[in-house]
Amino acid sequence: MSGPNLLRLSEHIVEIVSDAGEGAQKAAISFAQVCAKAGNGLWTVEIIPSEIQPPPHTTGSASGNRIRLAQRSAVSNAGDLANVVFAFNEMALLSRLEAGSIADDALILIDNQWATHNMEAYQNSYRKVLEMVRSRGGTVMEIPLEAETLRYVEDPRRGKNMFAVGLLCALYNKNLETLKEVIQAVFKKKTRDVVDSAIKLASAGYQYGLTNFETRFDVPALPTDTQKVAMNGNTALAIGAVAAGFDLCSMYPITPATSASHVLSEIFEDFGGFVHQAEDEIAAIGVALGASFAGKTALTITSGPGMALKTEFQGLAVMTEIPLVIVDVQRGGPSTGLPTKIEQGDLLHALFGAPGDAPKVIMAASTIEECYYILSTARKIAEEFRMLVIVLSDANLATGQQLFDRPGVSKTPHQQPLDLSPVGEDALYYNWDSVTGLSQRIIPGQPGGMGVITSLNHDRDGKACYDSERNQRAHKMRSRKLAALQKSLHAPELHGAEEGDLLLVGWGSTRGAIEEAVDKARDEGLAVSSVCIQFLSPLPPGLKEIFSRFRKVITVELNYSDDLDDPLITPENRRYGQLAMILRASTLHDIDCYAEVPGRPFMPVEIYGEIQRQLNTGSTAKQPTTATANPIGN
Amino acid sequence: MSNIIEDCLEETCAISAHPISDYESELPRWCKGCGDFGVLTSLQRVLGKNNVDPENVVAVSGIGCSSRLPHYLNTYGFHGIHGRALPIATGVRIARPELKVIVTMGDGDCFSIGGNHWLHAIRYNINAVVLVLDNEVYALTKMQVSPTTPGGWQTNTTPRGNELRPMNPVSAVVGMTNVSFVAQTATWLPAHLDETMEKAWEHKGLSFVRILQRCPVFMPTAFGDGGANFPIVFLENENGIPINPVLLKRGPSQPHDHGNINEAQRVAATVDPAPMGLIYHNPDIPTYEEARFGRRSRPDHETFVRRLDEVMDRYAV
Numbered sequence: 034m035s036g037p038n039l040l041r042l043s044e045h046i047v048e049i050v051s052d053a054g055e056g057a058q059k060a061a062i063s064f065a066q067v068c069a070k071a072g073n074g075l076w077t078v079e080i081i082p083s084e085i086q087p088p089p090h091t092t093g094s095a096s097g098n099r100i101r102l103a104q105r106s107a108v109s110n111a112g113d114l115a116n117v118v119f120a121f122n123e124m125a126l127l128s129r130l131e132a133g134s135i136a137d138d139a140l141i142l143i144d145n146q147w148a149t150h151n152m153e154a155y156q157n158s159y160r161k162v163l164e165m166v167r168s169r170g171g172t173v174m175e176i177p178l179e180a181e182t183l184r185y186v187e188d189p190r191r192g193k194n195m196f197a198v199g200l201l202c203a204l205y206n207k208n209l210e211t212l213k214e215v216i217q218a219v220f221k222k223k224t225r226d227v228v229d230s231a232i233k234l235a236s237a238g239y240q241y242g243l244t245n246f247e248t249r250f251d252v253p254a255l256p257t258d259t260q261k262v263a264m265n266g267n268t269a270l271a272i273g274a275v276a277a278g279f280d281l282c283s284m285y286p287i288t289p290a291t292s293a294s295h296v297l298s299e300i301f302e303d304f305g306g307f308v309h310q311a312e313d314e315i316a317a318i319g320v321a322l323g324a325s326f327a328g329k330t331a332l333t334i335t336s337g338p339g340m341a342l343k344t345e346f347q348g349l350a351v352m353t354e355i356p357l358v359i360v361d362v363q364r365g366g367p368s369t370g371l372p373t374k375i376e377q378g379d380l381l382h383a384l385f386g387a388p389g390d391a392p393k394v395i396m397a398a399s400t401i402e403e404c405y406y407i408l409s410t411a412r413k414i415a416e417e418f419r420m421l422v423i424v425l426s427d428a429n430l431a432t433g434q435q436l437f438d439r440p441g442v443s444k445t446p447h448q449q450p451l452d453l454s455p456v457g458e459d460a461l462y463y464n465w466d467s468v469t470g471l472s473q474r475i476i477p478g479q480p481g482g483m484g485v486i487t488s489l490n491h492d493r494d495g496k497a498c499y500d501s502e503r504n505q506r507a508h509k510m511r512s513r514k515l516a517a518l519q520k521s522l523h524a525p526e527l528h529g530a531e532e533g534d535l536l537l538v539g540w541g542s543t544r545g546a547i548e549e550a551v552d553k554a555r556d557e558g559l560a561v562s563s564v565c566i567q568f569l570s571p572l573p574p575g576l577k578e579i580f581s582r583f584r585k586v587i588t589v590e591l592n593y594s595d596d597l598d599d600p601l602i603t604p605e606n607r608r609y610g611q612l613a614m615i616l617r618a619s620t621l622h623d624i625d626c627y628a629e630v631p632g633r634p635f636m637p638v639e640i641y642g643e644i645q646r647q648l649n650t651g652s653t654a655k656q657p658t659t660a661t662a663n664p665i666g667n
Numbered sequence: 668m669s670n671i672i673e674d675c676l677e678e679t680c681a682i683s684a685h686p687i688s689d690y691e692s693e694l695p696r697w698c699k700g701c702g703d704f705g706v707l708t709s710l711q712r713v714l715g716k717n718n719v720d721p722e723n724v725v726a727v728s729g730i731g732c733s734s735r736l737p738h739y740l741n742t743y744g745f746h747g748i749h750g751r752a753l754p755i756a757t758g759v760r761i762a763r764p765e766l767k768v769i770v771t772m773g774d775g776d777c778f779s780i781g782g783n784h785w786l787h788a789i790r791y792n793i794n795a796v797v798l799v800l801d802n803e804v805y806a807l808t809k810m811q812v813s814p815t816t817p818g819g820w821q822t823n824t825t826p827r828g829n830e831l832r833p834m835n836p837v838s839a840v841v842g843m844t845n846v847s848f849v850a851q852t853a854t855w856l857p858a859h860l861d862e863t864m865e866k867a868w869e870h871k872g873l874s875f876v877r878i879l880q881r882c883p884v885f886m887p888t889a890f891g892d893g894g895a896n897f898p899i900v901f902l903e904n905e906n907g908i909p910i911n912p913v914l915l916k917r918g919p920s921q922p923h924d925h926g927n928i929n930e931a932q933r934v935a936a937t938v939d940p941a942p943m944g945l946i947y948h949n950p951d952i953p954t955y956e957e958a959r960f961g962r963r964s965r966p967d968h969e970t971f972v973r974r975l976d977e978v979m980d981r982y983a984v
């Protein structure tokens with residue numbers, strides 16, 4: 034089918050947006066599946082309104098997905114500006130323009146029904162938004178989406194999306210048969226009629242595309258012989274929890290963490306697991322802690338506001354040295370903040386949220402693939418060190434989809450039965466190793482091990498005590514475990530050269546965008562490297578030494594920092610990004626930060642701009658510049 | 668010869684019944700005359716009577732004078748944080764349904780800071796004995812008003828007298844969906860306390876027992892000078908809590924159908940005289956474990972791995 038009008042691309046970014054409820058999400062998922070099946074690397078981002086039924090035909094109602102597809106299978110982030118947008122109405126399109134997500138020269142596909150709609154206001158705003166797009170240099174293609182859909186179904190709200198996905202598959206030279214298979218899978222719980230009509234519409238859209246696009250795109254996948262899976266970070270966490278051998282997930286619904294428990298609710302019982310939806314987040318962690326006290330492996334999963342409620346129980350977990358894993362899928366804060374959007378604002382809360390000195394382990398997942406594996410590590414650490422482990426994810430990982438190597442299940446560790454063997458009379462609840470602080474757990478059911486664990490200060494025998502000597506010792510022992518863990522960590526690997534002018538330090542989901550920006554800068558000869566820190570408590574060894582090899586070190590974070598150009602802000606009162614604050618304190622290095630709260634992932638191009646600013650090599654403008662994928666071939 | 672007999676005796680004791688001392692741990696450190704002592708003894712008796720292996724019992728508590736109880740019981744114990752005993756207990760039950768769970772809380776612990784967990788624990792109906800030691804005051808923090816402090820009563824936070832009427836926790840519980848066992852007793856009625864404890868132990872589901880508890884330090888005159896002048900009525904039913912004839916000196920008895928929810932709600936709403944005995948009992952309410960464990964099964968390793976692979980298939984591209 035490749036002809037002179039087929040433009041080969043190494044990658045492209047497509048957005049599909051509609052009013053909430055019109056199915057752009059489904060269309061996007063289907064399109065992404067088709068691309069994945071074709072072997073394309075992917076990263077998708079959900080565009081979600083904060084309300085379930087926002088007023089239609091407004092910018093607040095825009096719902097859909099961004100899909101970055103590439104020839105290479107490893108796509109590590111959502112990319113820069115969108116090259117193609119399929120909008121079901123002009124307000125959905127406008128919301129994306131306002132969000133600064135769309136390239137000036139993008140190709141815009143839009144339902145033309147609004148041009149002649151009986152509401153004059155719609156006609157006007159349609160005209161205005163399209164004028165705006167054209168004046169920026171964009172190309173508009175008006176599609177009779179409603180009219181065409183009406184030829185096949187009575188209610189076009191239930192079907193436009195399938196016409197759209199058919200059309201996109203034609204635009205990207207994808208296989209119609211693959212699309213049909215995907216639709217069957219996506220609608221597998223629906224009736225035959227629904228599936229048939231979806232396929233009819235998709236085929237019609239495909240045909241329409243073949244006939245009407247003068248130029249079509251081709252992003253051929255590079256061949257790979259490894260099997261891949263595509264899922265979002267919450268699904269990866271959920272399946273990862275099963276694979277890690279967890280027994281219980283105790284939770285209270287909160288965006289953007291909830292969907293992980295949806296997946297677990299579906300599958301967990303088949304593996305002997307259990308999801309408990311508690312009455313609030315306090316109870317959720319309490320139930321998890323109770324289960325863990327009783328010898329099972331439990332986790333609780335939440336987001337910022339829920340983290341706040343869990344702090345007293347965190348202290349209890351630390352004090353009693355009961356292993357526990359908390360997953361915090363971060364969203365925008367403070368308070369209810371931006372519930373559906375990304376921010377990395379909970380790092381300091383995770384570290385210091387619980388009152389008193391409560392040493393704990395904090396890890397952050399930086400890719401969706403890592404979301405799958407991280408709970409196995411977290412569980413091991415929690416149990417071996419009898420510690421609270423907080424795993425940080427975020428809305429970007431949670432709802433985005435990524436293609437990664439299919440995890441092997443054959444090495445899944447055997448579940449060991451509980452060891453309920455009798456305990457000697459001299460057994461101690463906290464038989465701390467005086468060097469490492471480590472001790473062996475005793476669990477209910479072990480004859481001879483009876484005794485109370487308490488939230489009060491206690492000594493090795495577990496009994497409450499109040500004197501200064503034993504208080505000091507207990508603190509030391511709990512803290513020592515972090516040092517013991519730190520000794521087993523490796524210095525983090527650098528992305529780029531071992532030394533240079535600038536080092537970008539990131540954590541969590543910004544990794545992909547940071548590395549892409551670094552690659553671009555290095556291609557242009559800049560001496561830039563980056564490092565992603567997975568363990569935030571304890572910090573890995575070697576950071577100070579690594580930092581000393583670079584002229585400048587900055588963190589790149591999706592959280593708030595004051596800008597030195599802002600009124601009243603001076604180097605003395607400036608508030609830094611959260612990782613920067615920790616690193617400054619622990620290394621005494623004068624670390625700067627690029628920490629912003631856009632409510633969406635960083636685009637690589639923005640980070641690239643910051644690299645230029647830091648090295649004074651380019652423009653100092655903070656706005657993202659237009660980035661278009663380089664067509665190759667032809 | 669005598670040695671042999673002793674050995675035999677020791678052995679038979681070991682298999683037949685645990686002596687009370689098996690459930691005794693360190694010496695309780697409550698104030699002299701505190702009602703909490705009686706609850707501890709009563710619990711130890713019921714464990715002994717039922718010959719429960721101490722290692723298979725978990726006593727969970729919050730924070731307060733009353734929540735010190737697990738320290739003095741030689742079972743497994745979890746002395747947690749204020750108001751949160753019930754979630755911990757729920758976790759233990761979900762994890763290890765073979766363990767017996769006892770929860771002890773104060774009135775502030777359960778009805779105030781733990782109020783949300785309290786009502787929902789009733790709704791879950793986990794299998795546990797849940798005891799509230801209600802002294803009508805915050806004792807550990809030195810005499811602040813509690814939700815059950817009588818109106819007009821002076822405490823350190825109500826120096827001009829409590830402006831609010833006391834809540835009726837028994838009535839609240841009987842109004843909750845899935846309530847399966849509600850009883851009320853008092854620390855100054857040890858025989859009744861023992862019988863109540865026994866009944867609560869037998870029940871499959873959440874046995875909620877409100878124990879009116881004397882605190883001679885901060886509430887010496889509460890409950891009509893510690894029970895002496897406190898109007899009560901014993902609830903009479905052949906399947907209810909047996910009423911030792913000596914108890915009748917403390918108050919009269921009246922027939923009560925604890926299987927009838929409307930009757931129970933009417934009786935629970937009465938505070939003067941305070942009903943003593945089994946207020947509501949429905950052994951047929953499924954426990955949380957019964958309601959929710961149906962599909963849960965731990966597959967063998969091969970099946971586990973195969974199922975995990977099947978889950979992965981759903982996301983394969």
Ligand SMILES: Cc1ncc(C[n+]2csc(CCOP(=O)(O)OP(=O)(O)O)c2C)c(N)n1
Nearest residue numbers: 730731732733749773774775776805806807
């Ligand atoms: C979160 C929290 N808030 C407050 C306290 C202080 N506190 C400890 S016990 C208690 C109330 C005790 O009263 P109650 O629960 O009735 O038990 P009692 O001491 O009377 O047995 C309070 C407020 C605490 N430990 N934790």
Ligand code: SF4
Nearest residue numbers: 697698701732806882
């Ligand atoms: S203060 Fe009251 S409740 Fe607390 S131990 Fe003393 S008598 Fe008992």
